[in-house]
Amino acid sequence: MTAGSSGSLAGLRCVLVDDVLTTGSTIAEAARALRAAGARVEAAVVIAATAAPARDADNTKRGILA
Numbered sequence: 729m730t731a732g733s734s735g736s737l738a739g740l741r742c743v744l745v746d747d748v749l750t751t752g753s754t755i756a757e758a759a760r761a762l763r764a765a766g767a768r769v770e771a772a773v774v775i776a777a778t779a780a781p782a783r784d785a786d787n788t789k790r791g792i793l794a
Contacts, residue, residue: 729757731765738766749774 731737742762746755759769 729761731758731761731767734764735766737762740767742767742769744769744772745775746772747775749777 740762744755744758744762746758749755755772755774759772762769
């Protein structure tokens with residue numbers, strides 16, 4: 729993921745917004761890309777969160793698999 733060339737977003741203050749948080753990798757990568765372009769990431773907001781796949785990889789706790 730890229731957000732522009734190095735320094736192209738210098739001085740820009742950002743708040744990241746994600747619809748669903750599962751592992752956090754999308755927000756982490758977006759923050760990395762923005763910082764690489766010179767932006768300052770002030771915060772991150774998530775609308776909904778799910779249990780990480782590693783917590784129940786077989787979905788047995790939800791009764792999905794027999």
